[in-house]
Amino acid sequence: MAESAQVPTLVYLVTGGCGFLGEHIVRMLLEREPRLRELRVFDLHLSPWLEELQTGPVQVTAIQGDVTQAHQVTAAVAGSHVVIHTAGLVDVFGKASPKTIHQVNVQGTQNVIEACIRTGTQFLIYTSSMEVVGPNVKGHPFYRGNEDTPYEAVHRHPYPCSKALAEQLVLEANGRKVNGGLPLVTCALRPTGIYGEGHQIMRDFYNQGLRFGGRLFRAIPASVEHGRVYVGNVAWMHVLVARELEQRAALMGGQVYFCYDKSPYKSYEDFNMEFLGPCGLRLIGTHPLLPYWLLVLLATLNALLQWLLRPLVLYTPLLNPYTLAMANTTFTVSTNKAQRHFGYKPLFSWEESKARTILWVQTLEGSAR
Numbered sequence: 257m258a259e260s261a262q263v264p265t266l267v268y269l270v271t272g273g274c275g276f277l278g279e280h281i282v283r284m285l286l287e288r289e290p291r292l293r294e295l296r297v298f299d300l301h302l303s304p305w306l307e308e309l310q311t312g313p314v315q316v317t318a319i320q321g322d323v324t325q326a327h328q329v330t331a332a333v334a335g336s337h338v339v340i341h342t343a344g345l346v347d348v349f350g351k352a353s354p355k356t357i358h359q360v361n362v363q364g365t366q367n368v369i370e371a372c373i374r375t376g377t378q379f380l381i382y383t384s385s386m387e388v389v390g391p392n393v394k395g396h397p398f399y400r401g402n403e404d405t406p407y408e409a410v411h412r413h414p415y416p417c418s419k420a421l422a423e424q425l426v427l428e429a430n431g432r433k434v435n436g437g438l439p440l441v442t443c444a445l446r447p448t449g450i451y452g453e454g455h456q457i458m459r460d461f462y463n464q465g466l467r468f469g470g471r472l473f474r475a476i477p478a479s480v481e482h483g484r485v486y487v488g489n490v491a492w493m494h495v496l497v498a499r500e501l502e503q504r505a506a507l508m509g510g511q512v513y514f515c516y517d518k519s520p521y522k523s524y525e526d527f528n529m530e531f532l533g534p535c536g537l538r539l540i541g542t543h544p545l546l547p548y549w550l551l552v553l554l555a556t557l558n559a560l561l562q563w564l565l566r567p568l569v570l571y572t573p574l575l576n577p578y579t580l581a582m583a584n585t586t587f588t589v590s591t592n593k594a595q596r597h598f599g600y601k602p603l604f605s606w607e608e609s610k611a612r613t614i615l616w617v618q619t620l621e622g623s624a625r
């Protein structure tokens with residue numbers, strides 16, 4: 257990568273740059289990558305906030321496009337030094353068909369890889385997911401695991417299957433020759449459950465709580481721990497990897513890194529209450545209010561209803577067999593691989609991450625504060 261202390265020279269492309277995580281990556285790059293000359297933001301749907309970024313020193317180029325369309329991807333990648341591929345279809349509720357999820361997450365990623373090869377772009381960072389590891393279909397716990405912890409990663413749901421396949425494509429592409437003869441350098445970041453400003457599922461829980469008169473009802477035992485990470489720290493890890501990948505290609509190329517920070521290990525519901533509690537919601541019950549077998553029955557009924565109603569209406573409740581299994585299985589990471597390989601330290605402390613997320617929840621419609 258050409259580098260100069262004075263003149264910014266680098267061109268970055270962020271796919272999915274208008275999504276929840278993508279927006280944080282875009283803003284973080286503009287704040288913390290002084291070598292940036294142009295930032296290309298590629299997304300199926302462009303957001304209005306991109307307009308306000310056009311006034312700074314970096315040229316921000318908004319590109320409306322679809323990762324499943326190879327020619328659109330190639331045109332966007334051509335001339336960029338680094339690609340951060342964050343675009344993806346995040347669907348565990350049955351909103352999209354398995355085929356569409358595969359097309360976007362797997363074929364889309366293949367298109368990004370081939371575009372790098374064809375156009376001579378050497379550095380590719382892929383936003384993978386903890387879901388490529390687990391929880392698996394057997395509900396085995398993964399307790400404080402790291403990138404080398406043995407775990408039977410077996411999935412059936414289209415989303416984790418697609419993320420696992422896409423990650424494999426990215427890692428296998430490391431070392432392939434790009435146009436011009438240099439080797440492609442790739443790596444994959446695996447966030448656990450991301451939270452923070454803009455998190456749609458947090459918004460859904462908040463609205464659900466408001467509908468029930470400020471109450472949420474405990475469904476999962478408090479002892480089931482679920483890994484979470486603040487969106488600002490996930491974005492920061494992407495920025496750091498992009499910065500360090502050239503110098504440390506031999507060490508980082510073809511590697512996977514969990515995205516982690518100092519967010520506390522808690523159950524999914526107790527963790528959400530760290531933000532929803534200060535915004536006026538209460539979690540009712542110290543133990544689950546319904547027995548687990550009944551939740552399984554309700555989740556199965558929801559899946560059946562979704563299937564029956566599909567010709568008429570899209571029924572996509574939060575509770576289905578997959579989300580129940582996810583929420584009910586301990587999955588936490590404890591690692592320092594990113595710190596050892598490229599000096600990652602969380603940019604935001606837990607206290608800051610929490611304060612920022614609470615401030616955001618307070619701006620949501622219906623908030624009493």
Ligand SMILES: NC(=O)C1=CN([C@@H]2O[C@H](COP(=O)(O)OP(=O)(O)OC[C@H]3O[C@@H](n4cnc5c(N)ncnc54)[C@H](O)[C@@H]3O)[C@@H](O)[C@H]2O)C=CC1
Nearest residue numbers: 272274275276277299300322323342343344385447449450
């Ligand atoms: N939200 C989470 O907890 C986690 C997310 N991830 C991964 O992080 C990435 C970003 O996820 P989020 O920001 O949460 O999702 P999001 O849905 O907010 O963002 C995804 C973005 O990709 C764009 N996109 C979707 N299909 C596209 C297509 N065909 N062509 C171009 N753009 C397309 C969407 O318009 C959206 O802006 C995804 O790859 C996801 O798998 C990984 C771990 C956890």
Ligand SMILES: C[C@H](CCCC(C)(C)O)[C@H]1CC[C@H]2[C@@H]3[C@H](O)CC4=CC(=O)CC[C@]4(C)[C@H]3CC[C@]12C
Nearest residue numbers: 346348385387448449475524574575579580582583
């Ligand atoms: C929606 C689930 C919680 C509902 C529990 C209920 C119905 C009993 O109240 C969420 C529990 C775990 C979440 C997933 C997890 O954080 C890991 C993820 C990683 C990703 O790459 C995408 C998002 C997600 C699948 C996330 C989705 C919501 C949960 C299933």
